[in-house]
Amino acid sequence: MTRSALLCSMPAVGHVGPLLVVARELHRRGWRVRMLTGANYRRMVQDAGIPFLPLPPEADTLDGVGAGDDQRDRGLATINRGVERAFVDPAAPAAAALDEILRHEPADVVLHDMTFLGVQTLFARHPSDRPLTVLCGIGPAGFSSRDTAPYGLGITPLAHPLLNRLRNRILGVTAKAVLRPVHRSLDEFLIGVGAPPLAGAFFMDALSRSDLLAQFTVAEFEYRRSDAPAHLRFYGPMATAATHPTPAPAWFDDLDPALPLVHVTQGTVANTDYSEVIEPTLTALADLPVQVAVTTGGRPVDTLPVLPANAFAAAYLPYDDLLARTSVLVTNGGYGGLHHAMRHGVPIVIAGDSEDKVETSARVQHARVGVNLRTGRPTADAVRSAVQRVLADPSFAANARRIGEAIAVAPGASGLVDDIEAMLAAQE
Template sequence: MTPSALICSMPAVGHVGPLLVVATELQRRGWDVRLLTGARYRSMVEAAGIRFLPLPPEADTLDDIGTGDDVRERGLATINRGVERAFLDPAGPAAATLEHVLAEEPVDVVLHDMLFLGVQTLFGRPRSERPLTVMCGITAAGFSSRDTPPYGLGITPLRQPVLNRLRNRVLGVTAKAVLRPVHRSLDLFLAGVGAPPLNGAFFMDVLSRSDLLAQFTVEEFEYPRTDAPDNLRFYGPMATAAARPTPAPAWFDELDPALPLVHVTQGTVANTDYREVIEPTFTALADLPVQVAVTTGGRAVETLPPLPANAFAASYLPYDELLARTSVLVTNGGYGGLHHAMRHGVPIVIAGDSEDKVETSARVQHAGVGVNLRTGRPTPDAIRSAVQRILGDPRYAARARAIGDAIEAAPGAAGLVDDVEAMVAARG
């Protein structure tokens, strides 16, 4: 019998992209695969040869949070209303859709990203009566540990174990108090789908209910946890070659190899306001002996502020070629982009305080691969100081190269599918 999988992704390119890599590997091995996500990703999914299933409009919301007239949530707003909007509001419609899809066509395995809370509807039934479940960690791990602060605060572990655990315990109590409305809403949702309640656990701990916790990074870029779940595995980032390689612009060959190259980007989502990272980077580096390469994430180059004499711009760039020549990346911290940089041994200046970026920023700091500016709107002075600090201290690049080596050695999608197939075989 052909094994079957349903992949559930919340509608955002940083979620759909990595899960499509897994879907493609499953299908390559003969699996019957469907991917459930937002309507705007139909062409992307079908172009990969995967069967597409649409989320209902009520659950097809993540991409629209923080766009248009909406203001992206920051600080405490991120871990309050931001959690409810991204994590809880779509959960009920997503759960109902998941149940309907599985009733029409059962599967062996459901793989879901960490925000797809609708999967909780499966945990109200005995394990033998539901598909195997795999949580796909498309950003920093969020489950609780005595060795880590609560997710969403952007606070790194302390180096002294006893003091660290004491501090984390206090922060855990505080976080639950701050997020009491979120925990109350989550328990109401869990009761509504017949899933076990939180029973006092932190809201992110519902992720640990899946049979396999597949984190899309390497262990060296996560916080160490002496009490990590036994079903946690690290597979490295899910990356694939572009279907159509991006051509290099004419100025690419004009770059001076004797000068450090600083690449600055705000990614493809949070790139509507260049005043956040790109504009202050131009100001910070305009009179330094460096070159600056900027990408707009698909927007027209003409939308950028005036380029200083040492800056070059393109909508997209051939990233592998670019990063092979880059000395420092300045970014707002998308998880995939960070791993792409580290794969090439590029150290990072990170400026992110929205969505999950407070946590990715904290991991850049903790792993020693860069400087965390602790804000989404850094000043030119802060960026200048951070870039000069990295250029003057080879330990940042050395640490980025070490993690890059770990990424190259990671099992990737093939290793994940190996483990999924072993789980299905063990179940018989």
């Protein structure tokens, strides 16, 4: 009998892309696979050979949240109104769509990204009356632990275990008070679909209800939790070769191999305001004995500020070739991009404070793979100092290589599907 999987993703490229890697592996093994996501990703899904199911317009909103710098939420606002607008508001229509899809064609397993709250409608059912559910951790793990500060604060664990747990307990009480709005709105949604309410739990703990917590990183890049859920497993980043490789620009082969190469990018989402990271980096490094490779994440290169003599730019670059010769990555901290860099042993200077970037930045700091600038708008002086520090201290690159080695042997999509098939077999 052919197994059936439904993958549910919020409409953002950093969410859809990793789930498509899993979808391809399921499809390769003969599964019936469908993906539910936003209309902008129809072509991306279909090009992967996966049938596309559209979210209703009321749930197809994530790409529009924060479009324009004046709308982007930062700090605690990212968790309160930011999470409400991005993930809680579309949850009810997403849940209704999921229920309707499964009513017409049931699935053996539903895989969902960590922000697809519509899946909570399944937890209104008895476990024997719903599909297996798999959370796909496309960002830093957010469930509560006595060993970690509440998600969203960007606070790393303390070295002393007892002090760390005491501090985290205090922060947990404070966070629930400060983040009361998002807890209230999420509880209203959960009650509305018949799912168990939070009952005093931290809002991110609703995510741990899935049968398998599949984190798309390696344990070496995540905080250690002595009380981690038993169903948490690490599979490494979901990466695959590009279908259409990016050609290298003419200047790429003319780079001087004797000079350190610094790559700076703001990714493909938060890339509309170059004054955040790219511009201060260009200014910071203009008179240093380095070369700078800039990518715009798809925007026209002529939208960049005037480049200094040691800087070169392209909309996209052949990333594996680029990172193989990169000495430092300067970034605002997209989860996928960080893992791509560490896969190549590249140390990082990170400047991010929007979306989930405060948490990715904290993990770069904790894993000692780079320098956390603790802001999304660093000064040129701060960038210059951080890049010089990373270039002068080989431990950052050594730690990045260590994590890269763990990524290289991670089970990946194949291991995840192995585990899903084993869990389904155990239910028979």
